[in-house]
Amino acid sequence: MEFVSIGYLCFLAATVICFRISPLHWRVPLLLVSSYAFYFTWNVRMTAALLLVTIVCYFTALQLEAVRGRKTASTLTFLVVSALIAFLAFFKVRPLLCKSCNPLIPLGVSYYTFRLISYLVDVYWGKQRAVREFIPFATYVAFFPQLIAGPIQRESSFLPQLENNGNAKAKILEGSLRMAIGFAKKCIVADNLGLFVGWAYGHLHSGSSLPGLVALYLYPLQLYADFSGLVDIAIGSGQLFGIAAPENFDAPFSAKNITEFWRRWHMTLTSWLRDYVFMPVRMLTRDWGEWGLCLSLSINMLLIALWHGLTLGFVVYGIFHSVFLIVEVLTATRRKKFYSANPASEKTANILGPLYVYHVVAIGSVFFRAPSLGIVTQVFSGLASRFRHVGADLSALVAPPNHHAWIAFPAYILITVVDRYRRRYGFQLPALTPRYLRWSIYGSVTAVWILIGLVLLGSEKGSDPFVYALF
Amino acid sequence: MDGVIGERLTNTFRSLFGREDIQLSRTTTANDIKEWDSLMHINLIVAVEKEFRVRFTALEVMSLNNVGDLVDTIGRKVGALKN
Numbered sequence: 001m002e003f004v005s006i007g008y009l010c011f012l013a014a015t016v017i018c019f020r021i022s023p024l025h026w027r028v029p030l031l032l033v034s035s036y037a038f039y040f041t042w043n044v045r046m047t048a049a050l051l052l053v054t055i056v057c058y059f060t061a062l063q064l065e066a067v068r069g070r071k072t073a074s075t076l077t078f079l080v081v082s083a084l085i086a087f088l089a090f091f092k093v094r095p096l097l098c099k100s101c102n103p104l105i106p107l108g109v110s111y112y113t114f115r116l117i118s119y120l121v122d123v124y125w126g127k128q129r130a131v132r133e134f135i136p137f138a139t140y141v142a143f144f145p146q147l148i149a150g151p152i153q154r155e156s157s158f159l160p161q162l163e164n165n166g167n168a169k170a171k172i173l174e175g176s177l178r179m180a181i182g183f184a185k186k187c188i189v190a191d192n193l194g195l196f197v198g199w200a201y202g203h204l205h206s207g208s209s210l211p212g213l214v215a216l217y218l219y220p221l222q223l224y225a226d227f228s229g230l231v232d233i234a235i236g237s238g239q240l241f242g243i244a245a246p247e248n249f250d251a252p253f254s255a256k257n258i259t260e261f262w263r264r265w266h267m268t269l270t271s272w273l274r275d276y277v278f279m280p281v282r283m284l285t286r287d288w289g290e291w292g293l294c295l296s297l298s299i300n301m302l303l304i305a306l307w308h309g310l311t312l313g314f315v316v317y318g319i320f321h322s323v324f325l326i327v328e329v330l331t332a333t334r335r336k337k338f339y340s341a342n343p344a345s346e347k348t349a350n351i352l353g354p355l356y357v358y359h360v361v362a363i364g365s366v367f368f369r370a371p372s373l374g375i376v377t378q379v380f381s382g383l384a385s386r387f388r389h390v391g392a393d394l395s396a397l398v399a400p401p402n403h404h405a406w407i408a409f410p411a412y413i414l415i416t417v418v419d420r421y422r423r424r425y426g427f428q429l430p431a432l433t434p435r436y437l438r439w440s441i442y443g444s445v446t447a448v449w450i451l452i453g454l455v456l457l458g459s460e461k462g463s464d465p466f467v468y469a470l471f
Numbered sequence: 472m473d474g475v476i477g478e479r480l481t482n483t484f485r486s487l488f489g490r491e492d493i494q495l496s497r498t499t500t501a502n503d504i505k506e507w508d509s510l511m512h513i514n515l516i517v518a519v520e521k522e523f524r525v526r527f528t529a530l531e532v533m534s535l536n537n538v539g540d541l542v543d544t545i546g547r548k549v550g551a552l553k554n
Contacts, residue, residue, distance in 0.1 A: 283529045
């Protein structure tokens, strides 16, 4: 069941209605059953695996609390966390070892494995008490809106909300609007930009630099619209059940340097890796001075890259970003001193920062998108070509089926403005008066949903798969 | 922050973050000091280790939730050294 499908919308609507009309003590079991039903439609065997790892981690956490402070606790944590990492690594490595196997990692494995690892480590570190009741714990692990692509929510922020789901009513409109933004990002922006990027990768040999430029500059926007759209649908779906999730993006392309970019992009993954990889590794390497810092940053960045796939392209992607992170961290003190002595330079750097970030991210994204390093070379060598056939290439770029794809650009600007408003003020529409305005908005949202439903019903091929649902 | 450990810890914070206005309490966390990010956290741990001549384990550092936990851990370490 894809997020962008009439099936998902019907499933979600049915679950929300049942959730709303159920007595309070039935709501959490209902969410658990619907989450497993959702997962069951993808893969029966992986549903059994999800249940098995959930049971193992539930009892492990209880045992960890019983033996806290003893050597057994660290041994048990090490064994179970290693088993979880091996479980995840198996699906990542399998396509390399078995060419005939399905190259895609089963849905959600990354996300629920990360949730379980952080839960066990938090219990081991004494930051979290082991959850006594199995049903809320299993619901946390399998919560279907967050199963496809996160965000990676920690147990400490999720479980208290399950206990207090009487507030869900006020979030129906908020969640619907958030989902509508997600659908717009995916169907109007990402899919249409994907047409241009797809065209570019298919015309790298045209002898013009236009395909290279399109591949370089549009893919980061496509990736952002695709992934943040997916997360908007996930967060919006969760809000319908009264579950607020952490944000995964904070205007990443307005970052002034690469360090800031990684604090604004896939925030729940980067903060997860910061807490459970970077900090422990940095602790172990703290006596090595700047070398230890460089090593910790590189390991962290490489893991982010390799999580996307075990290919040479992702290794280069990780190293590429590591270099910028290391240079920025090592020069931070000197830059701070320089800027305090030259305030005008800081203003200039703040203006040029987002341009620098976008170019670094765009160059790195070629390694992310291109299927091989040979294609990467073609993209960059294409950039060095002259604008020889630019007229013919431009005509081909906007020819059918791409002739309506330009809509992505105004839609991107509009959605960026709406998103900025949402981040700053939220969607506090129920507080609005007068009543006619409120009901106009309710009516508009309903009309948008009917439109989305009709588009999905009428679409022959449906939407393209989400890029990040593959990881 | 009161106590010998609290005063020395406040001075360590002020020196590391370059801010004389830092006031610590047992409930102070990284959210209360703008410059206290994951990179500075390890620098802080190293500075505290130097100041109090103690050595933290990874588990001790990862278990810290606020400045109060840090003071207690330092207290245990220093007490153990004296004993």
